[in-house]
Amino acid sequence: MDYWCIRLRKKPSRGGEVSMTLTTVELDNVDLKFPRSSGLLSSIKSIFGKKKEGFTALQNINLKVNSGEVIGVIGRNGSGKSTLLRVIAGIYPTDEGTCKVRGEISLLSGLGTGFSRHFTGRENAILYGSLLGHSIQTMENYMPEIIDFSELGEFIDQPLRTYSAGMKARLGLAVASAIKPEILLVDEVLGVGDPNFREKSMDRILSMVEDAGTVVIVSHSFALMKRICSRMVLIDKGKIVEEGDCDLVISAYYDLYPKKV
Amino acid sequence: MSSSDSVNEPLRIVGKKRNSPLSIIYQIRDLKQNSQILKLLTDKEIANKYRKSMLGILWSIIEPVLLAITYYFLFAILRGNSDKMYSVWILLGVIIWGCFSRTLQGTVTSLSNNSSMIQTVFFPRIIFPCVNMLSNIRLTILSCVVIIPIMLIAELPFTIHLIWVFVAISMAGLLGFGFGLIFAPLNCSNRDMEHLFRFVTRAGFFLSPVMWTIDMALEKGWGELTLFNPMAVPLTLVRDGVSGNPPSIELAWIGYSFTFLVVSWIIGAYVFERNQAEAVKYL
Numbered sequence: 001m002d003y004w005c006i007r008l009r010k011k012p013s014r015g016g017e018v019s020m021t022l023t024t025v026e027l028d029n030v031d032l033k034f035p036r037s038s039g040l041l042s043s044i045k046s047i048f049g050k051k052k053e054g055f056t057a058l059q060n061i062n063l064k065v066n067s068g069e070v071i072g073v074i075g076r077n078g079s080g081k082s083t084l085l086r087v088i089a090g091i092y093p094t095d096e097g098t099c100k101v102r103g104e105i106s107l108l109s110g111l112g113t114g115f116s117r118h119f120t121g122r123e124n125a126i127l128y129g130s131l132l133g134h135s136i137q138t139m140e141n142y143m144p145e146i147i148d149f150s151e152l153g154e155f156i157d158q159p160l161r162t163y164s165a166g167m168k169a170r171l172g173l174a175v176a177s178a179i180k181p182e183i184l185l186v187d188e189v190l191g192v193g194d195p196n197f198r199e200k201s202m203d204r205i206l207s208m209v210e211d212a213g214t215v216v217i218v219s220h221s222f223a224l225m226k227r228i229c230s231r232m233v234l235i236d237k238g239k240i241v242e243e244g245d246c247d248l249v250i251s252a253y254y255d256l257y258p259k260k261v
Numbered sequence: 262m263s264s265s266d267s268v269n270e271p272l273r274i275v276g277k278k279r280n281s282p283l284s285i286i287y288q289i290r291d292l293k294q295n296s297q298i299l300k301l302l303t304d305k306e307i308a309n310k311y312r313k314s315m316l317g318i319l320w321s322i323i324e325p326v327l328l329a330i331t332y333y334f335l336f337a338i339l340r341g342n343s344d345k346m347y348s349v350w351i352l353l354g355v356i357i358w359g360c361f362s363r364t365l366q367g368t369v370t371s372l373s374n375n376s377s378m379i380q381t382v383f384f385p386r387i388i389f390p391c392v393n394m395l396s397n398i399r400l401t402i403l404s405c406v407v408i409i410p411i412m413l414i415a416e417l418p419f420t421i422h423l424i425w426v427f428v429a430i431s432m433a434g435l436l437g438f439g440f441g442l443i444f445a446p447l448n449c450s451n452r453d454m455e456h457l458f459r460f461v462t463r464a465g466f467f468l469s470p471v472m473w474t475i476d477m478a479l480e481k482g483w484g485e486l487t488l489f490n491p492m493a494v495p496l497t498l499v500r501d502g503v504s505g506n507p508p509s510i511e512l513a514w515i516g517y518s519f520t521f522l523v524v525s526w527i528i529g530a531y532v533f534e535r536n537q538a539e540a541v542k543y544l
Contacts, residue, residue, distance in 0.1 A: 023272065026272060034542050035450070035539065035542060035543065037450065037543075040451050040453055043447055043450045043451045044447065046450075046536075046539075086380070087275075087276060088275070089275070089382070089383055090275030090276050090383035091276075091379070091380060091382075091383050091541065092276060092538075092541070092542060093276035093277065093278050093538040093539070094276050098274050099274065099275050099276055100272035100273060100274050100275070101272065101273060101275055102270055102271070102272050102273070103270060105275075105383075106382075107381060107382065109380070109381060116305070116309065116377075116378075118309055118312055119305065119309070123305070126301075127301065127302075127305065128381075128382065130297060130298050130301050131298060131378075131382050131384050132382065135297070136297070136301065
């Protein structure tokens with residue numbers, strides 16, 4: 001039932017030509033606060049009702065992402081980009097507003113998919129798939145494809161603690177591309193791979209989008225994002241300050257944080 | 262990609278906070294729906310515990326065997342205790358208390374020790390403490406293999422009352438689980454909890470009938486008082502079961518311990534569900 005428009009390597013204007021889009025991520029007035037560390041007594045009080053004071057990580061976030069879109073999220077360190085992805089993934093609850101999603105979500109974070117450093121790459125892959133609701137047998141069937149794409153070879157049966165950051169990222173993306181989630185959230189993963197793998201990763205991400213998936217990417221590599229994103233979002237101090245065409249958002253970023261000569 | 266499925270699927274709200282006194286029902290439903298993950302993670306937990314060990318899981322049997330020899334040497338030979346079975350009762354107490362204390366400490370630290378998994382993927386977080394409890398119960402049952410040769414040597418009868426051994430292990434695990442759930446979210450913001458419970462389990466070891474029996478306490482006149490400790494029931498049941506006798510404790514006290522277990526689990530489930538989502542922000 002691939003009856004919606006597929007956007008590929010183009011940067012379509014928002015809304016526009018899509019004949020039938022399906023919203024996969026919808027954030028509506030989302031606020032998120034991080035609690036401040038405090039003493040034992042106030043922690044005990046908060047357990048039984050009294051909410052602790054905190055600092056705002058996301059404020060009044062409104063964002064709608066459709067199937068077949070690659071959205072890039074940019075902003076300075078600590079602006080709330082990774083927090084936004086974790087809200088979409090359901091890891092952090094919203095304090096105000098709602099976050100709605102449609103379909104399976106997979107979050108690839110910069111630290112890799114590693115759950116346990118002591119488990120092998122294969123075990124981690126099977127475990128991750130199982131947590132997303134895939135049977136062990138299905139994951140076993142995906143393994144040749146995962147090994148092939150990640151180029152890990154015999155390292156797939158070595159403990160994750162022996163992996164480099166790049167190897168972890170490769171394994172993470174290989175697993176995600178095998179299980180093909182409807183929503184793929186990528187947090188600074190592409191930056192750690194070698195140029196060859198980065199190219200391969202981008203191709204894979206785009207092919208996932210072709211299958212009507214949704215991809216949200218957080219990265220500081222603007223050039224890379226310009227190539228694959230259909231739209232971009234600039235976050236500053238937990239608020240969306242600009243949204244739209246990649247060039248527009250990147251120029252807004254440099255207006256906000258001028259390059260130092 | 263199951264695109265046709267996702268078309269039919271409505272938008273679902275993520276990151277909802279649960280705040281229901283009936284959280285225990287949601288938790289049981291979540292655990293049932295995720296039984297495959299539960300089994301997989303329990304297997305991994307056990308494998309991880311004995312990784313890089315030549316004897317592996319056999320250690321869960323070797324350890325109580327060595328303990329049995331030590332207690333026999335200490336109590337039967339060195340102290341010349343008149344009750345030949347005394348060292349066996351101590352061993353059973355240590356095994357059951359070990360199940361309770363490991364489950365309690367593991368439950369309290371279940372969120373704080375799994376931060377990498379929690380921050381990568383969302384799935385019901387009750388699975389973490391449950392995996393810890395199930396792996397402890399499984400290893401404790403395995404440890405109880407040591408009871409068979411002891412019973413043969415001591416010429417104890419193999420009766421239906423051996424079922425109480427399993428009841429005792431399950432009660433010890435569930436008591437540690439339910440009580441620990443209350444403090445698991447708190448341990449994310451204040452690690453004082455895990456230090457506190459390390460002390461609690463050590464102090465409880467001496468205050469509970471582990472190194473002594475309820476009969477010994479009754480002789481001294483404070484036996485009834487010790488039964489207010491919910492762990493007194495499983496610690497006594499296991500000894501009754503191995504000696505081939507029906508429970509020596511009044512049914513009312515067994516009911517008390519069981520009620521304590523259920524109530525602490527209901528409160529634990531409520532506190533855990535209400536606070537776990539907020540607690541992970543500290544990880």
